[in-house]
Amino acid sequence: MPHPSIGFIGLGIMGEGMAGRLISRGVAAGSSNEVPPLVVYNRTASKCDDMISRYPNCNIVVKKTAREVVECCSIVFSMLSTPEASRAVFDGDDGALAGVSSGKFIIDCATLAVSDMTGMDERVRSRGGQFLEAPVSGSKGPAHLGQLIFLCAGSEIVYNDPIVRSSLNAMGKAMHYFGPEVGRGTRAKLAINSLMGTMMAAFGECLALATAVGLDGNAILDVIGQSAIQCPMYALKGPKMLRDDHDANFPLRHAHKDMRLAVDMAGDAGVAYAVTECAEGAFRRARDDAGLNVADRDFSAVFESILREGSKGGGEISTTRGKERDG
Secondary structure (H helix, E strand, O other): OOOOOEEEEOOOOOHHHHHHHHHHOOOOOOOOOOOOOEEEEOOOOHHHHHHHHHOOOOOEEEOOOHHHHHHHOOEEEEOOOOHHHHHHHHOOOOOHHHHOOOOOEEEEOOOOOHHHHHHHHHHHHHOOOEEEEOOEEOOHHHHHHOOEEEEEEEOHHHHHOHHHHHHHHHHEEEEEEOOOOOOHHHHHHHHHHHHHHHHHHHHHHHHHHHHHOOOOHHHHHHHHHOOOOOOHHHHHHHHHHHOOOOOOOOEHHHHHHHHHHHHHHHHHHOOOOHHHHHHHHHHHHHHHOOOOOOOOOEHHHHHHHHHHHOHHHOOOOOOOOOOOOOO
């Protein structure tokens, strides 16, 4: 018996790699009845064409609307970049919600506000479908390598469905279920991303200080890598930061959005979040600095804003900055 079709909505920085994993791991887009087709939609149609070009012998079906994807698929994953993009694709006559009917499984992997997720859950269930929130920890590289971590909440039926689980296993290295209450997955994601952003801002200040007082930035990276504070993010981002290489894996504007949502969540919960709030401010200033133009560069580019803010105090980067800015 053929498996139900799998849909994927959103082929941007993250979705492109995630959908590719469903194909490369044989979960979808196979040529036989044993493997369902992958049905895709993206607002910029050329992204769908690019995917077909990368996988020319695979069963990829392109639809003109999100509604059509949901109508012809039992299981649909969605990965949109912002709350605004998610609302634009989810709502409306041709939105994903319009295609929901009894038995449809909708899995949303974006990082949104809790209210966005709970609203989608309510509307999907009102049409007879079932909803799972599954925001991810990880960026462009992990998405392409199947190393994402899924932070799930909502329908336990969806979470335990064999095809859904095989899909999540193809796209990620771990999955966590926080219970049936939609919003818990998003809360976990915002807490994690706010810590990541705060770590990046503090890391940028450390490198800026070290180089301003005449130390070699690369030597400082070596020390960090040998100490109790070493972490993969510092090892990956540090050398690139010192040479002004901020090719976007996780755009700074998206990192700031997550931190702002986390600060708001902390305020609602009555939790002191002053350190993260300061880091959120650093990201906001970087995002809004038209002269730097780093909003669409990697979130590590908050370092450039830190350097700019401290430039009046003197000090120079002690390692050669790399290629020309692409902004």
